[in-house]
Amino acid sequence: MTVDLIAYTQRVVPTSDKNPLDIVEEAASICYNSSMTDDYKIAKGCKASGHYSVLEHINFTFYVKDVSRALLAQISRHRHISMSCRSQRYCSEDGFKYVNPFTGEDADVFDNMMSDIDTDYQILKKYHNAKNEDARAVLPNACCTEFYITMNARALIEMSHLRLCSRAQKEIREMFTEMKREVAQVCPEVASWMVPSCEANPKYPFCPEGRGCCGRHPLLADVYKPIEKNKEVVDGNT
Ligand SMILES: Cc1cc2nc3c(=O)[nH]c(=O)nc-3n(C[C@H](O)[C@H](O)[C@H](O)COP(=O)(O)OP(=O)(O)OC[C@H]3O[C@@H](n4cnc5c(N)ncnc54)[C@H](O)[C@@H]3O)c2cc1C
Known part of the structure; x- marks a missing residue:
């Protein structure tokens, strides 16, 4: 990158x-x-x-x-x-680069899959008259x-x-x-x-992610106890 x-x-x-x-x-x-x-x-x-x-x-x-x-x-x-980004209509993706999110043996498997897709892409263009804009349908999300x-x-x-x-x-x-x-x-x-x-408010860091919290900062519910007069507001928002 x-x-x-x-x-x-x-x-x-x-x-x-x-x-x-x-x-x-x-x-x-x-x-x-x-x-x-x-x-x-x-x-x-x-x-x-x-x-x-x-x-x-x-x-x-x-x-x-x-x-x-x-x-x-x-x-x-x-x-x-x-x-402004690279077009897969106007640019050929023959031999495309890709982002491999895996490591070790899994990365090797992924490399082989990408190689097969590259072959399929080129077959579509060479033997099936496909334009870039149609052949791209076979390209992966990993394509650079x-x-x-x-x-x-x-x-x-x-x-x-x-x-x-x-x-x-x-x-x-x-x-x-x-x-x-x-x-x-x-x-x-x-x-x-x-x-x-x-950390958007540095004085009062709290996590808005609920169950997905990474633990870096406490959940709002862990630091804030709603007082009785706010109960209606809290209930309306949950
Ligand atoms: C961790 C994560 C997971 C996600 N998973 C999914 C998913 O599974 N599926 C999916 O479809 N998307 C997903 N998204 C994308 C997400 O739904 C938003 O489309 C994207 O993050 C853009 O953010 P936004 O809409 O808040 O703000 P932006 O488009 O960046 O706009 C900024 C702010 O402007 C205001 N605003 C912009 N347009 C309008 C409008 N039309 N009306 C009112 N206010 C507006 C809002 O306050 C908005 O927060 C995910 C995003 C994240 C970060």
């Missing part, structure tokens, strides 16, 4: 501050008729109070390569992203793809809450871990907010 941050929002008139949070700071300062601070106090305050829309002013674009089509199916469910993906900081943070959870699939978790590493080079604050949902 390759994950490269290739672009992020910058000012038209460059300043010495390359951190895109500087732009969030400026945009957010208008809300309070206040002046920008050097340490992004206003932007951080907005994040802490849930005023997340200010984070929509800055974008990040990544180039992602050698991930599976299974990962593509998952990431493309998020509606606040822009993507590549894409460019752009999203604003809010979408990136909120997707990370879901995809950095230990319940998310390993491959997509790894991709978000790499994205976080890349973002940390240019905007450490946004990277620090890219955490699993159990």
Whole structure:
């Protein structure tokens, strides 16, 4: 897997501050008729109070390569992203690369299966006149793809809450871990907010996963005892 941050929002008139949070700071300062601070106090305050829309002013674009089509199916469910990905209509997948999720002997078995599928794909095209777009029906979810993906900081943070959870699939978790590493080079604050949902509120970590809890943080029910006057609200939500 390759994950490269290739672009992020910058000012038209460059300043010495390359951190895109500087732009969030400026945009957010208008809300309070206040002046920008050097340490992004206003932007951080907005994040802490849930005023997340200010984070929509800055974008990040990544180039992602050698991930599976299974990962593509998952990431493309998020509606606040822009993507351009390798087409299986216009590109031939002869001798396709794939992501092998297994190890040891199981990995060898999987390699053989992929080789058989590659043969089937090429048979369809060579002997049955199949176009790429029809022959691809035989290709596996493991088939590698590549894409460019752009999203604003809010979408990136909120997707990370879901995809950095230990319940998310390993491959997509790894991709978000790499994205976080890349973002940390240019905007450490946004990277620090890219955490699993159990840590979205750092003062009060709790797991929203119920029985799927990994044990990293307690379940909400383990730390919160609903008081009697809230009983109706609690019952309505369960
Ligand atoms: C561990 C895990 C397992 C999953 N398993 C399945 C599965 O088995 N089957 C399956 O189909 N999907 C599955 N998904 C995908 C999941 O249902 C979502 O489609 C995906 O995570 C995108 O998240 P989202 O819809 O919250 O947010 P996004 O599309 O990223 O949007 C962000 C937020 O914007 C708001 N929003 C966006 N669009 C609307 C809208 N139309 N109306 C109202 N509010 C909106 C919501 O608040 C939403 O949370 C799984 C996801 C995870 C993380």
